[in-house]
Amino acid sequence: MRYVDGYVIAVPKKKLRAYASVARTAGKVWRDLGALDYKECAGDDLKVKFGIPFPRLMKIKPSETVVFSYIVFESRAHRDQVNAKVMKDPRLAKMMDPKNMPFDTKRMVYGGFKVLIDA
16 A cells, blocks of 8 residues: 655744745655655645644744645555655755755654555
């Protein structure tokens, strides 16, 4: 069964273009090294009336938006193999300094998920 790494990130709106540039490179690296799919999605319809809206969950400031991202793998073992290669890839190494990231890495929410339904 497929495996997914999911991320939710608060990104300053003024840094969304810079974030997209980093994410474009990251997506290429993950896909080159074996990920099946890679998506980065910027918040659009976030003022929902049901459940807990992402902005409240992430304590979004008016100057920020939410980015929801996910990477699809064949399995958890495959994810572990791909991520080990990704972390050593020089294309990402130069972008991974937390001081230079276009978002606050301490506010990133992340986890690995078994796919329940693949319709």
